[in-house]
Amino acid sequence: MTLKEAQYLIKHIELGTLEEKEDTRTAIEKKDNIQRLVLKLIEEFGELAENIRKNARYTGESIKGTIEEEAFDIFYYIIAIANEYDIELEKVFLMKDKLNQEKYKREFSLEEAREMYKKVK
């Protein structure tokens, strides 16, 4: 799954339909929703902290109450927030990675990592 696909899926989960609907919310409704998403994100960080403290890992049964579940939940809300601002995360990822590569003087690029990934996978 690509980030683009994840953004599409989560956009439609939030809309409650696979239909392409025009966003008819007022600016206040949209802002309220963003605040709700940020509060949910913070809540999920708390759940992740608890599960890390308990070292609650997925063992092949249920994902409920595990670090894996909360990592997903955090990912979900970050995507949902990006969607509210029409942020294309794949583009931002590339731009930010370039900045980070320079900032931290990393010797390999994202493209090199992708090539290596293809070889080892």
Ligand SMILES: [Mg+2]
């Ligand atoms: Mg959770």
